[in-house]
Amino acid sequence: MKKAKASLAVLLSTSLLFGCAQENEGTKPADDKAKEKSVSKLDDVSREYREYAINEIEEFVQATEEFTTAVSAGDLEKAKEVYAPARMHYERAEPIAEVFGDLDPKIDAREGDVKDEEWGGYHRIEMGLWQENTTKGYEKYAKQLMSDVNLLRAKVETVDVTPDLLITGAVDLLNEVSTSKVTGEEDRYSHTDLYDFVANVEGAEKIFELLTPALKEKDAKLAEEIQQRFDEVYALLEKHKEGDGYISYTDLKKSEVKELSQAIDALAEPLSQIGIVTEES
Amino acid sequence: MKENTPSDETKLFTKKVSRRKMLKTAGVGGIGVVIGASGIGGLLTLSDSRAKGQTKDIVPFYGAHQAGITTETQDNLYFASLEVTTDKRSDLIQLFKDWTEAAAQMTAGNLVGEASLNANMPPKDTGEAKELSPSNLTITFGVGPTLFSKDGKDRFGLKSKKPAELNALPKFPMDALEDSWSGGDICIQACADDLQVAFHAVRNLVRIGRGKTIIHWAQTGFQRTKQADSGKTTPRNLFGFKDGTVNPDTNDGSEMNEHVWVKVGDGPDWLVGGSYMVVRRIQMYIEVWDRTILKEQENTFGRHRDSGAPLGMKNEFDRVDLEAKDSNGNQIIPENSHMSLSRGDGKAKILRRPYSYADGMDPKTGSFNAGLLFICFQRNPSKQFIPIQERLAKNDKLNEYIVHRGSAIFACLPGVKKGGYIGDSLFG
Numbered sequence: 262m263k264k265a266k267a268s269l270a271v272l273l274s275t276s277l278l279f280g281c282a283q284e285n286e287g288t289k290p291a292d293d294k295a296k297e298k299s300v301s302k303l304d305d306v307s308r309e310y311r312e313y314a315i316n317e318i319e320e321f322v323q324a325t326e327e328f329t330t331a332v333s334a335g336d337l338e339k340a341k342e343v344y345a346p347a348r349m350h351y352e353r354a355e356p357i358a359e360v361f362g363d364l365d366p367k368i369d370a371r372e373g374d375v376k377d378e379e380w381g382g383y384h385r386i387e388m389g390l391w392q393e394n395t396t397k398g399y400e401k402y403a404k405q406l407m408s409d410v411n412l413l414r415a416k417v418e419t420v421d422v423t424p425d426l427l428i429t430g431a432v433d434l435l436n437e438v439s440t441s442k443v444t445g446e447e448d449r450y451s452h453t454d455l456y457d458f459v460a461n462v463e464g465a466e467k468i469f470e471l472l473t474p475a476l477k478e479k480d481a482k483l484a485e486e487i488q489q490r491f492d493e494v495y496a497l498l499e500k501h502k503e504g505d506g507y508i509s510y511t512d513l514k515k516s517e518v519k520e521l522s523q524a525i526d527a528l529a530e531p532l533s534q535i536g537i538v539t540e541e542s
Numbered sequence: 543m544k545e546n547t548p549s550d551e552t553k554l555f556t557k558k559v560s561r562r563k564m565l566k567t568a569g570v571g572g573i574g575v576v577i578g579a580s581g582i583g584g585l586l587t588l589s590d591s592r593a594k595g596q597t598k599d600i601v602p603f604y605g606a607h608q609a610g611i612t613t614e615t616q617d618n619l620y621f622a623s624l625e626v627t628t629d630k631r632s633d634l635i636q637l638f639k640d641w642t643e644a645a646a647q648m649t650a651g652n653l654v655g656e657a658s659l660n661a662n663m664p665p666k667d668t669g670e671a672k673e674l675s676p677s678n679l680t681i682t683f684g685v686g687p688t689l690f691s692k693d694g695k696d697r698f699g700l701k702s703k704k705p706a707e708l709n710a711l712p713k714f715p716m717d718a719l720e721d722s723w724s725g726g727d728i729c730i731q732a733c734a735d736d737l738q739v740a741f742h743a744v745r746n747l748v749r750i751g752r753g754k755t756i757i758h759w760a761q762t763g764f765q766r767t768k769q770a771d772s773g774k775t776t777p778r779n780l781f782g783f784k785d786g787t788v789n790p791d792t793n794d795g796s797e798m799n800e801h802v803w804v805k806v807g808d809g810p811d812w813l814v815g816g817s818y819m820v821v822r823r824i825q826m827y828i829e830v831w832d833r834t835i836l837k838e839q840e841n842t843f844g845r846h847r848d849s850g851a852p853l854g855m856k857n858e859f860d861r862v863d864l865e866a867k868d869s870n871g872n873q874i875i876p877e878n879s880h881m882s883l884s885r886g887d888g889k890a891k892i893l894r895r896p897y898s899y900a901d902g903m904d905p906k907t908g909s910f911n912a913g914l915l916f917i918c919f920q921r922n923p924s925k926q927f928i929p930i931q932e933r934l935a936k937n938d939k940l941n942e943y944i945v946h947r948g949s950a951i952f953a954c955l956p957g958v959k960k961g962g963y964i965g966d967s968l969f970g
């Protein structure tokens with residue numbers, strides 16, 4: 262779950278701050294065209310990202326259906342099996358999902374994030390499945406979760422994806438990894454944190470992938486460096502694969518956790534420069 | 543449209559932020575968030591220099607030798623030992639170039655990098671040293687033996703350049719070294735009269751190195767501040783004794799040449815003008831020390847606690863006579879005292895530049911986790927630090943109260959001229 266963030270910034274027109282610069286006026290027509298071009302390119306990217314995110318949420322609905330059905334049916338094994346993969350869809354689309362500040366805590370709050378009597382969602386059920394080893398008594402949480410996720414699906418249609426959201430979203434996804442996944446605090450009963458970890462990285466990579474053409478125009482070396490760092494993170498994660506999934510977070514050695522954490526830092530630093538795509542060239 | 547004339551605005555900016563660039567950046571109105579809420583205030587204070595008009599408290603960065611070695615010891619230290627993670631030589635060279643530029647900026651009291659007006663990007667400088675004086679910041683870079691070869695691998699085509707003197711230190715008796723406090727491919731020693739300024743320096747350099755280096759270990763260090771001791775007397779360590787009384791004179795060029803700076807013929811030419819740095823992280827059992835009677839304390843060092851004078855003498859800088867006897871014919875300064883043993887025959891000298899550290903509580907024992915980050919510089923470790931430490935490790939009375947937890951050695955690169963970069967003699 263993500264704490265609400267203050268809206269990014271105020272919109273200021275150039276003229277308000279600087280007056281109209283002479284040089285600017287002279288070259289205005291050409292300037293405007295270039296501006297339109299770069300803006301429309303980013304708008305295309307935003308549209309594509311919107312599709313991607315909605316698709317992930319769509320799959321999240323289906324996976325949650327499977328999960329909550331298993332919980333309601335008392336199928337403990339099945340519920341445990343689908344828990345982590347289901348969450349990956351949500352984690353990939355987190356920049357969009359968390360826009361709905363009221364729903365995110367309902368779906369994804371961890372123990373202590375909200376008042377005990379309000380606590381429901383994935384992690385509440387996770388506690389039942391792993392700590393108490395039961396689905397009994399959790400049917401009502403499953404029902405509520407399903408209805409919240411359906412509501413998310415409906416609301417997500419209304420979301421307006423802006424270039425800002427993309428630019429901050431990519432790094433935010435990695436910050437999520439740095440601050441909660443790396444510490445093993447996300448899935449504290451199931452220890453399936455690596456699934457969330459991977460999904461956050463994949464979500465960030467999707468944004469990077471969509472922005473790559475624009476980025477290459479500004480700074481091809483930066484694009485190359487970021488790709489290389491993604492590859493390095495994936496290479497590390499690959500080592501912790503087990504069958505279709507990932508090993509328990511508690512099976513990671515301390516040195517391996519540190520290695521992952523530092524690899525995320527190494528990736529997020531250059532990735533934080535992608536705002537350069539908003540500059541005119 | 544004309545009320546707010548551009549020329550007025552321009553005055554607010556220094557050369558670093560060209561007006562053209564600003565307008566370009568600000569011109570992407572369609573996307574909106576180019577100038578953030580905080581940007582307005584920021585714009586008006588944008589400037590090259592952190593604290594305007596500062597010329598005081600600056601230690602020159604460029605010169606024949608790196609600063610931070612013979613520089614008068616500043617109040618605070620932030621020390622980082624790094625591991626290199628890239629395997630490309632070109633990455634490493636670029637890194638030293640970027641570091642040189644940033645270090646030159648910061649030591650002059652400037653911000654790192656060009657100020658950018660694109661609010662869609664994080665600021666280049668991390669900001670916590672803004673408005674702060676240069677604080678005599680020095681940044682000293684060194685390279686460890688593992689940069690040249692690690693597990694038998696010639697990592698960057700440097701193996702043939704490794705000085706014969708640059709080896710992990712031998713194991714001394716009583717050593718209790720921990721890997722997590724030992725070694726390193728590169729070190730950055732930042733010293734300043736303000737801890738925040740020192741930290742800012744290392745933080746920004748580590749940030750620049752992200753993806754190419756990682757922190758292996760890091761340590762803050764302190765001594766009494768100049769404010770607290772305007773008389774500039776010898777600082778005391780955490781055992782309460784004056785520490786630094788006997789040290790080669792950093793103002794005496796020939797003494798520095800003899801004991802500190804690597805000379806032609808000492809080893810590879812790329813290190814001429816550089817110096818070997820030995821770092822030992824030494825834990826001090828201060829609880830044990832505190833219940834030791836004064837006589838024992840003084841016998842441990844061979845000096846009086848209050849005055850710092852050699853035992854039997856009055857003043858700190860009185861002549862040391864290791865053979866002096868009392869009326870009963872007993873040696874006044876014990877043979878196993880720290881001073882006696884570290885001095886030996888007095889020929890091998892090192893330039894000591896240590897800092898105390900206090901890292902909270904040792905969770906295992908509940909005692910203070912405190913000690914000395916012992917740092918010293920020399921021309922020739924095998925003739926200077928190593929034999930001294932061999933004597934100390936075997937017999938020093940001080941060993942009852944201390945334990946060596948960390949160890950590292952680095953070759954501090956020679957100084958750099960404007961236009962060059964730290965390490966150019968090594969990579970060039």
Ligand code: HEM
Pocket residue numbers: 779781783784785786787788789822824825826843845862880881884885892913914916927930931934944
């Ligand atoms: C926690 C560890 C240490 C403490 C508390 C300590 C403290 C002191 C003190 C109080 C003095 C006397 C005052 C002075 O001349 O500065 C001294 C002198 C000295 N120490 Fe240490 N020291 C430590 C470790 C070391 C180590 C590891 C070495 C080198 C291997 C060393 C080398 C020397 C030398 C060369 C002198 C000057 C001796 C002379 O010629 O009079 N010290 N130290």
